[in-house]
Amino acid sequence: MEMMVKELERGLQAAYQLHIELTQRLIEKQQQQHNNEELMASMDHHIAVILQSFQNCIARLRNPNIQDPSIPNTIPADDAECFDIARLRQSEPVVITTDLKEDGFKWRKYGKKPILSSKYPREYYKCRYTENGCRAFKYVQMICDAPTKYRVVYSGSHTCKHLLGDSPQMLNFCGSSKSSNLEPEQGHVSSECSILVPGGQDDSEKAAAYRTL
DNA sequence: TCTATTTGACCATA
DNA sequence: TATGGTCAAATAGA
Numbered sequence: 001m002e003m004m005v006k007e008l009e010r011g012l013q014a015a016y017q018l019h020i021e022l023t024q025r026l027i028e029k030q031q032q033q034h035n036n037e038e039l040m041a042s043m044d045h046h047i048a049v050i051l052q053s054f055q056n057c058i059a060r061l062r063n064p065n066i067q068d069p070s071i072p073n074t075i076p077a078d079d080a081e082c083f084d085i086a087r088l089r090q091s092e093p094v095v096i097t098t099d100l101k102e103d104g105f106k107w108r109k110y111g112k113k114p115i116l117s118s119k120y121p122r123e124y125y126k127c128r129y130t131e132n133g134c135r136a137f138k139y140v141q142m143i144c145d146a147p148t149k150y151r152v153v154y155s156g157s158h159t160c161k162h163l164l165g166d167s168p169q170m171l172n173f174c175g176s177s178k179s180s181n182l183e184p185e186q187g188h189v190s191s192e193c194s195i196l197v198p199g200g201q202d203d204s205e206k207a208a209a210y211r212t213l
Numbered sequence: 214t215c216t217a218t219t220t221g222a223c224c225a226t227a
Numbered sequence: 228t229a230t231g232g233t234c235a236a237a238t239a240g241a
Contacts, residue, residue, distance in 0.1 A: 108216095108217070108218090109217075109218060109219085110218090110232095110233070110234075110235095111219090111220085111232070111233060111234080112218090112219070112220075113230090113231065113232070113233095115230090115231075116229085116230065116231090122231085122232090124232070124233075126233095139232090214241100215240105215241090216239100216240090216241085217238100217239085217240085217241100218237100218238080218239075218240095219236105219237080219238075219239090220235100220236095220237085220238100221234105221235095221236095221237100222233105222234085222235090222236105223232105223233085223234075223235100224231105224232085224233080224234095225230100225231090225232080225233100226229105226230090226231085226232100227228100227229095227230090227231105
């Protein structure tokens with residue numbers, strides 16, 4: 001049983017890595033030629049399906065009582081400390097990344113706070129174009145330093161068009177509409193180093209995903 | 214001089 | 228009341 005979970009987690013992690021690398025290459029390619037939105041959207045869709053399958057299986061194996069993926073799972077206290085459960089329950093997309101390079105948007109840092117449950121401070125960012133009505137924001141928190149990993153939590157939706165390379169089709173955080181009722185832009189494609197955990201998913205899936213990282 | 218970052222203070226919430 | 232989130236003045240860098 002535990003071995004099955006481990007194997008699934010390994011597959012999930014590999015799928016995440018594939019997602020990250022493919023997305024990164026496609027973004028690079030897109031900056032040279034602007035005609036591969038269909039390919040990106042298609043790739044994103046297939047990878048999302050793969051990731052969801054892994055997450056569902058892991059969640060079910062870890063908690064056989066789960067009848068439906070939408071039913072929240074219980075997360076061990078240890079994990080709760082690591083992953084800030086209060087935030088997870090707000091159904092925001094979370095990204096675990098090893099670097100904080102461009103994610104396709106321009107951000108302005110507006111705050112930094114030490115977090116009690118973590119030895120690393122949390123940094124708060126808003127979209128650079130909030131004055132244009134864009135309500136996207138995120139916060140970044142280092143979750144370990146060797147190797148360096150950051151958890152990035154996104155909230156709100158980008159309504160601005162100021163994306164890197166002026167490619168408005170590049171990214172929209174599907175499922176992040178808790179604080180926005182705006183429609184997602186056409187062709188949501190996750191960004192460089194992104195591991196999307198859309199808000200529609202349940203906590204057990206998220207927790208399963210996090211445990212692998 | 215403009216823009217981005219830092220940081221202390223204030224506010225909201227549990 | 229403790230904690231997290233945001234604001235805004237001060238500061239740094241280009």
